Amino acid sequence: MSAALDELPRERLRLLDNLGWIRRIVGPVTPELSDALADHMNIRRGEVAEVVSFYSYLKLPVDVVRVCTGPVCDCLGGRELLEKTPGAIEVPCLGHCDLAPVLMRGDEVVPAVTHSTNHGASIDLLASDEPREAPRLEPDRIVAELEAAGLVGYGGAGFPTARKWGAVRAAPGPRIVVVNADEGEPGTIKDRYVMELRPNLLAEGIEIALRFAEAEQGYVYLREEYATARERLGAAIADRGLPVSIVTGAGSYVCGEETAMLESMEGRRGMPRLRRRSTRPSRS
Secondary structure: OHHHHOOOOOOHHHHHHHHHHHHHHOOOOOHHHHHHHHHHHOOOHHHHHHHHHHOOOOOOOOOOEEEEOOHHHHHOOHHHHHHOOOOOEEEOOOOOHHHOOOEEEOOEEEOOOOOOOOOOOOOOOOOOOOOOOOOOOOHHHHHHHHHHHOOEOOOOOOOEHHHHHHHHHHOOOOOOEEEEEOOOOOOOOHHHHHHHHOHHHHHHHHHHHHHHHOOOOEEEEEOOOOHHHHHHHHHHHHHHOOOEEEEEOOOOHHHHOHHHHHHHHOOOOOOOOOOOOOOOOOOO
16 A cells, blocks of 8 residues: 555645545545555644545445435435435435436446536537637737626626636736536536536636636646546546646535635635635724
8 A cells, every 4th residue: 555655646735636546546545544645745644634534425435326315306206216225325416416316326327417408508518519729819808708798606696707807817926727616506517517518618718717817727626426527628628738637526515615625625624714804994
């Protein structure tokens, strides 16, 4: 085992990846494996142990059967499926709500994945996804295009995308691009469709974002249950030669929140960061 660990990177940013590798190649992360990895990466054993304890999948075998009992699957027979599936464990969401009720055997999704879209979808997800050269646009034009499109965030606040991109460009460097593809909220499977059906389109967008932000590095934080998306998007990124790494989660709903995601990417428990409150006096 020590010889295998010697091949793993030692940077703290790679802790979650290393733990995922141990789970996939060696087996569930035991206290002994956790301590051995901590020694290899020169991290306190207690810090690695608390990370392992936070993520629900690290202590499970790769081929474990997981049955979703989230709200969509629960309404369509998820608990009945759980009861009649020997050895299965209950999980809150698998990110395949369109197939409900659904289970996973390792990376296999049951029932088999199908794709369907509404006629009013903003892009045709079933169209061809041939790679093409990313257009070279001036930053001001990109912000103007985003503003004209009226694009807003889907996180609930409806924050205008143009304002967010403009603020990023105005902030001092260095900058990095982070794509949040965790989408652990039940029913929010739009990103999975894009990554599975139009990975080259997403990779093109990432390339545009890297140029816009003048960033030399990018990351995609992707939930563990999206094996097909991970494979297809990884291939599209590699084909373009982009300096982008895919960070795979380990089963934590809260990591869809942006600051918790950053904590997770940095090799810590995925806990939301405290935000600074304004010091300005409130108006009466």
